[in-house]
Amino acid sequence: MKKAIWIFALIALFFLGDRVGGFILKSLTEKSQFRYSRLYEQQIDADILLVGNSRGLMFFQPHIEEKTSRSTFNLSYNGMPIDLAEALVGDYLEKNKAPELMLLDVTMCDRINNQLTTEFNTYTPYSSRLRNLIRDTSITISNATILSHLYRYNSEVFQRSLTYLNKSDEDWLLDRRILQNIADDAVNYPEYNIDIPDMAMPALNRIIQTAKSKGVKVKLVINPYFPDFADRIMNLEAFKSTVEKATGEQVHNYAKSVTDIDGFGDYQHLNKSGARLYIDELIKDGIFGSLEAQETMHLK
Amino acid sequence: MIFNSIAFLVFIGIFLPIYFNLKERGQIWLCLVGSYFFYGWWDWRFLSLIMFSTCIDYFVGLKMENENEQASRKRLLIISMVVNLGFLAFFKYFNFFIGSFDAAMKSVGVDVGYNTLNIVLPVGISFYTFQSMSYTIDVYFKKIKVEKDFVKFATFISFFPQLVAGPIVRAIDFLPQFSAGARKFNWDRITSGLGQMLWGFFKKVAVADSLAPFVDQCFAAPDGFSSLHLIIGIVFYSFQIYCDFSGYSDIAIGLARILGFDFPDNFKTPYFSRNFSEFWTRWHISLSSWLRDYLYIPLGGNRGGGFGSYFFTAIALIIPVFLSGWYWLILVYGVVFFFIFRFAKKDIRNKVEVFTYMNLVITMFLGGLWHGASWAFAVWGYLHGTYLIVQRLIGPYYKKLVQTLRIPRPIVVAGDIAMVYFFTCLAWVYFRAPDFDIANQFIMGIASFEGMSFGSIINKFMVAKGVILIATLLFVEIADFKFDFSSLIKTNPVFRVISFAAILWVIAFFGSFGANSFIYFQF
Known part of the structure; x- marks a missing residue:
């Protein structure tokens, strides 16, 4: 009898x-200023929606907002695959006012990242799209989340939400400069090809169609790479053509648009100063639309 | 099958209820069948290897008992050694020997053109081979009685809780436990075993597997990271390997306890060691004591040496010369040994001391190679051998210095622990790095002190999580040392329930559930 009580007490205490x-962790997540917490907890009224993986963080919001006087919302996350982006963009467009423009870095179509997808467990209480995606990705993890609520918060995504508990995440971008030896060695980096998983183009197409159906303009770009590193990507042009053919949209190639070494944090990522240069380039090319009126407004 | 998998949960869920409802004989049979199933789950073809080793050592043991003539007994021991070490040599070291020989020959301009073979390393072969050899050696020296019951002997060799990654349990400790009668469902044993298993799972699933991605990243291309990043990388690796391996040992020992068997501890908070001799009485105790009893002491230990000491020292020192192509080392060896022999000639105590150094280097060198067929492991062994020698050389002077300067004891203790930890980490770099170039890059990267700011760390979230987990681990280990948690778990049901639930919460919140394999499986 004592043993049964012992076992019962352990199980009861564990679940309690x-x-x-x-519950405590859920409350903290909801209070956070992290982008996904805001996505699910607040009404967002952004003019520009930015989407990408870690390279999507180069869409440096403070600089875009300063230069265009338009509000932005960035859905990008390190290593984000396009199927996860599809769920998040779907939720964004469903819950919030449609933005004027969605800017998407198409190099995020290069991967399947089931591990990251399951890390978005933290936000499953608010999204049936995420729940379904995680269930399709790993039924075990989906069930484990039902068994343990603490497990739902066992992720870097949750840790980031804690980091941004009381501060904005809008300037989330590398602040370091690439090490000189790494920069010098870029020419020796092994040649490689961007792979496109089977699910990527259909998912990208669905994102574009959903956005367009809400009246959102969609612009696709390839964000900058470290110039010598960009030369090691053997199929960059072919990749661009594949995306254009699959979506019927033009892809603006900025892979080599930033040449200042001080603007890079590593081969694949600009730092804040590089991101400013890149955004200026986007503005100059009219990616954010005509800015004359806005600049005037900004000067006022 | 690995402990941190669903398959194992199902296996043990079926195994335990049957086990506790059988009589003694049935339980031993079930352990044997279960062990073969557990091992065969990974690759059934290698079951024949265990079975063959088992049969050889069983019959060698029986035959030895009936032989009174020393020469015949020795022959039998040699047969057992040749078979066991032959399997180990073929499956673990064949490619290494061939590759090293080929490289050595090429270095002197001879291209022998030997090809390596595509050999799969049977998991756990180093562990069960050493376990099996300890039996025949102990029988030869008449330290233990021969086990006549084949089923008990086969279960001793293949016992699934510790089959693939130890601890290496000696026959003298294990075999008598088979004759202790049927194991009843013992609540105290189950709760204390479960506690140790849970703690092992915490170490493996929460700590080791959470640290692994950061460590992998650091060792993949160390030249891409700042000094601080690499320092954190090696500190994390030191805890990853400790938690991975000691976690496995805890699970194995806890599981064995549930099944009614007592195994000795394999780790005792090794990073709190104050010197390297102490470190080796706290780290992988079952291997270090095996090497001490079956290699170091037979070589002469700290009492002298003979042909074996010369022979193995020569091998340990000469082969790397050919492989590295650093022929100038021969000159260095010549000069060093000239002075060593002069020193040894002066006094018999000096001679004994020199033999002790040789035996230490040989033991640590072979201990390093036991871990894997690579010169990086040998270097790791050399480094630890060197540490032990330097400690013997300067130890007395260091003690005198501390006494003379009257340094407060807490500072001395902290300094000793920090020093041992620092040099242990240095050796871990060679243990973990895929090759020497990476290891050297790693050390040079740290020594450059380029990028010591927190901002230079690439994944701060992994660092924060790692630091929290290591702090938790150290806190519990220190608290356990002070308050003896094991006894509290046995005696205090409230403490037991709370501590078990707390471990489960921590595992749920921090655990990495990718069913990652244990590092020591590769050895």
């Missing part, structure tokens, strides 16, 4: 602590 802990 798990649920209480889960």
